[in-house]
């Protein structure tokens with residue numbers, strides 16, 4: 001078996017060590033004589049594992065007192081609706097920096113007024129707006145943002161300070177760098193970009209924020225249900241949470257989020273340098289100061305050449321470098337599990353392809 005260089009945007013590359021560990025213990029989870037997919041979510045073996053997952057996450061992110069960690073299903077898209085159901089009473093402000101925040105704004109509008117606090121839409125979402133351009137209206141329940149824009153390849157380098165609660169979709173750069181959790185009132189992340197298989201969303205919710213959540217919601221739409229029942233009101237996605245557990249331990253063994261960030265910066269520089277030294281053969285989509293460490297987006301001038309680029313890459317085991325259908329061009333997603341070696345292989349290929357064309 002040959003493993004390829006995987007640049008898929010999500011689901012995406014997972015650490016090889018974790019895949020092997022999961023494989024090795026798949027038939028017998030923690031001496032239960034059963035697979036993790038066979039044990040009861042009401043068993044002590046499961047509960048211990050879930051508790052440990054939360055404990056490791058709290059260590060890694062330095063989550064302060066006064067926050068709860070919850071696990072939900074329905075992906076990021078369900079959160080687009082759920083944050084509105086819980087928190088939108090009068091109006092919600094959105095930092096519209098890409099397709100995902102746009103969708104969140106539309107979904108939440110079912111519950112009240114939504115508006116843009118700032119947007120980079122007019123420039124094809126190629127940059128992160130400056131805080132000085134924000135307008136937050138009176139009576140705003142929260143400001144909502146997307147820390148990393150998976151499709152357009154931009155990322156907030158620092159997080160804005162607003163006078164209302166801050167909600168953040170961290171799906172595509174979750175655990176790629178340290179963040180100050182205390183700046184946020186609600187963080188969520190679908191795990192399938194950086195920390196696990198598709199099927200679970202991690203939520204980190206501040207207790208004060210939970211107090212503000214709308215009452216009288218259907219149980220499965222209410223964050224209270226997940227906090228009050230420790231994410232086991234119904235059957236949680238047992239396998240996904242277990243897999244996330246193993247990835248969290250892997251991150252801890254790598255030296256934690258500071259070490260991961262350093263590595264991600266080095267990896268991203270390898271690929272961005274290949275764009276920058278190409279003298280316009282490759283054009284980056286994001287402005288330089290807004291470049292994502294997770295998703296490198298670029299184009300090659302014309303669609304035929306891009307097609308050839310993607311096909312030639314695939315022949316060298318470079319997989320997943322076609323851009324998102326809504327933006328076109330090319331994209332290399334270089335999440336935590338993508339190695340420096342893979343980034344170097346891509347950069348070498350980009351140099352070679354440029355010389356040939």
Ligand SMILES: *Cc1c(COP(=O)(O)O)cnc(C)c1O
Nearest residue numbers: 075076077100150169171172190
């Ligand atoms: C992929 C992605 C989503 C959508 O996640 P689904 O689980 O497919 O609904 C939402 N937000 C961001 C930032 C993403 O990258």
